[in-house]
Amino acid sequence: MPALIFDLDGTLVDTVYAHVFAWQKAMQESGLAVDGWRIHRKIGMSGGLFTRAVGREIGHELTDEExxxxQVIHDRLFRELLPADERRPLPGAKDLLAELRERGVVHGIATSGRRPSIDASLDALGIPEGTVVVERGDVARAKPEPDLFLECARRLDAQPEDCYVVGDAVWDLLAARRARMLSIGLLSGGYGADELQGSGAFRVYRDAAELHASLDELGV
Incomplete structure (x- = not known):
């Protein structure tokens, strides 16, 4: 039976657009005007990679200090926009994870987010103690590098070729391909099916609920 590795934002919790607006406001506070759609296309990268990528798009290369x-401004604004008690699991996410636990299906979470920012999202999903969760601070490089997924597979004691990555962004799927893992795309983060398939998705589902109903297609 395969192991499942889940992204967090946009895959299991409804946080993508709060991240977009928090980054846009953070840029605005720093005197940098960036269109929201440009920011959305970069969500899923780590904060450091994100700021460098956006800097290139607006023709202003950011220093490490900037x-x-x-990142600090973004984190503050994100917590203000989406307080801990307002984090909302995406449709079907809690039920899907609960069934995987009940059936003993090996699974974990690998996210570009960092603790403590991700803790409220994990709590909203009801993630129990002992679940494998790999966050940005656990690896040297973030998506689209494969480090997060490879580290998650290692902690799950699973071979990369036996893992499915479930994600909502092209960065998840590119990282999965580089990790030699099959990937599943979800539309719940705002990317289109053609974009996810073009980045290597083996299957694309509307959200975690549709994935839950289709686990047999993955051999689970």
Whole structure:
């Protein structure tokens, strides 16, 4: 039976657009005007990679100090926009994870987010103690590098070729391909099916609920 590795934002919890707006406001506070759609296309990268990528798009290369300051502002604004008690699991996410636990299906979470920012999202999903969760601070490089998924597979004691990555962004799927893992795309993060398939998705589902109903297609 395969092991499942889940992204967090946009895959299991409804946080993508709060991240977009928090980054846009953080840029605005720093005197940098960035269109929201440009920011959305970069969500899923780590904060450091994100700020450098956006900097290239607006023709203003950010220093390490500027990037770190933007990350701090973003984190503050994100918590204000989406407090801990307002984090909402995406449709079907809690039921899907609960069934995997009940059936003993090996699974974990690998996210570009960092603790403590991700803790409220994990709590909203009812993630129990002992679940494998790999966050940005656990690896040297973030998506689209494969490090997060490879580390998650290692902690799950699973071979990469036996893993499915479930994600909502092209960065998840590119990282999965580089990790030699099959990937499943979900539309719940705002990317289109053609974009996810073009990035290597083996299957694309509307959200975690549709994936839950289709686990047999993955051999689970």
């Amino acid at each position: 990037a770190e300051a933007l």
